[in-house]
Amino acid sequence: MAATDMVGALRRRYDSFFASRRPVPFAVLDVAGIEHRFGPGDPQFTIAVRHPRGARALAALDQFAVAVAYLQGWLDVEGDLSAALRMRAFFTDLHPVARFSGVFTGLLRGRREDDRRAISHHYDSESEFFLTFLDTRHRCYTEGVFAADDEPLEDAMTRKMDLALEAIGVKPGDRVLEVGGGWGAFAEHAARHGIEVTTTTLSKESERYLVDLFEREQLDVRVVRQHIFGFTDERRYDAIVNMGVTEHLPDYRRSLRKYAELLRPGGRVYLDALAMRRKHVASAFMKRYIYPGRSAPLLLHQYLRHVARSPFELCSIADDRHNYYLTCREWARRLDLARDEVVQRWGEPMYRRFRIFLWGSAAGFDTGLVQAYRWVLRLP
Known part of the structure; x- marks a missing residue:
């Protein structure tokens, strides 16, 4: 995936998400080492892309995919991780199967x-x-x-x-x-x-x-x-x-x-x-x-x-x-x-x-x- 696709998706989301919120400045460092800044002022944190799969997760604007990319080391967060996690709603979390599968398997296994x-x-x-x-x-x-x-x-x-x-x-x-x-x-x-x-x-x-x-x-x-x-x-x-x-x-x-x-x-x-x-x-x-x-x-x-x-x-x-x-x-x-x-x-x-x-x-x-x-x- 081209860095322009990832950056474009993030910019569009940034403009809509912070249209009625106080903006949080952050930066993204793509796999080529080029920094892309979002919002006014110095970045509170920087998301460093270590692997193309990390770029795809960011471009998808998918909270679960971004978290998994972080676990795998495809993404890193430099600076204030807490500030990054405060804006988790920036990414969507539409995974009903992952979210409710435990309820269904629990019913099959039994409570205890x-x-x-x-x-x-x-x-x-x-x-x-x-x-x-x-x-x-x-x-x-x-x-x-x-x-x-x-x-x-x-x-x-x-x-x-x-x-x-x-x-x-x-x-x-x-x-x-x-x-x-x-x-x-x-x-x-x-x-x-x-x-x-x-x-x-x-x-x-x-x-x-x-x-x-x-x-x-x-x-x-x-x-x-x-x-x-x-x-x-x-x-x-x-x-x-x-x-x-x-x-x-x-x-x-x-x-x-x-x-x-x-x-x-x-x-x-x-x-x-x-x-x-x-x-x-x-x-x-x-x-x-x-x-x-x-x-x-x-x-x-x-x-x-x-x-x-x-x-x-x-x-x-x-x-x-x-x-x-x-x-x-x-x-x-x-x-x-x-x-x-x-x-x-x-x-x-x-x-x-x-x-x-x-x-x-x-x-x-x-x-x-x-x-x-x-x-x-x-x-x-």
Whole structure:
């Protein structure tokens, strides 16, 4: 494809896209090394074309094709990647098969098996990979709660753990069920406060990491690799904690019914999740490369309708969008700092996949494309 075709397509799109928006200046460096500038002022970022396939993706104005071209190294972004991802709507994302195929295959496989495969796809990389960018104190893979924008991520995560414990009102000796153990952030913190924790996971790698962690630290935590919908216990729990797993449990009615089954009367449930205004608007790239299957952002209005029909009371709700932006921004920065190690141990495609995921998530929270909430329920 001639560079003129790519540049022409981009110029036409630039004129129409920014006709009613504040223009964002950027540049494109074609395969011949010639720079083409778009918009007034100095470019905020430069898209460098490394291969003719990258030029074809740009000329097609296709968001999914551009993302894949970046993963393959056919395109690079020099400068502010976050600024580039903020204008992702510049490219169209018309891929219904890629976006909804997980819904159809999930129906064929069944809810629990689909969830197991989806979780394994994202989480069954080596734990050490995630530890290159997570906070070093708790290894928490959901948002922290910041007192200030420049507060260390570790302190924001400790504040979140403390807020969760305070929200569920537990004391030493109480029993707490955690949905989704991750790398042991909440379970370890709670166990060090004398709480008896059972944590569930679907990931073999997470199970291995958690069992080793709690045995090494001699903490009273039971690890169960089982879907929450199939989990049972003879004794009810004093509280339930779900940090960032509601996105993987989009059947709200069934989730609430399960919580009510496992919780003692008067017990509380702490939850947090990223949210959007519509359920199936995640990009084709996200559904194909990050979270396949039927996972979906929280729909707060829909969730609250199910709460109203359940026995639960809503105790509190907080907007966590800015906290999640700060968290993702710091994760992305830490991943970039660890680039050499990540590429050496897990390869360039892994680094690029999570780089676009984390910086893209930060941009989504910052622009309001994605929201986030934490809330507390009580069973009367």
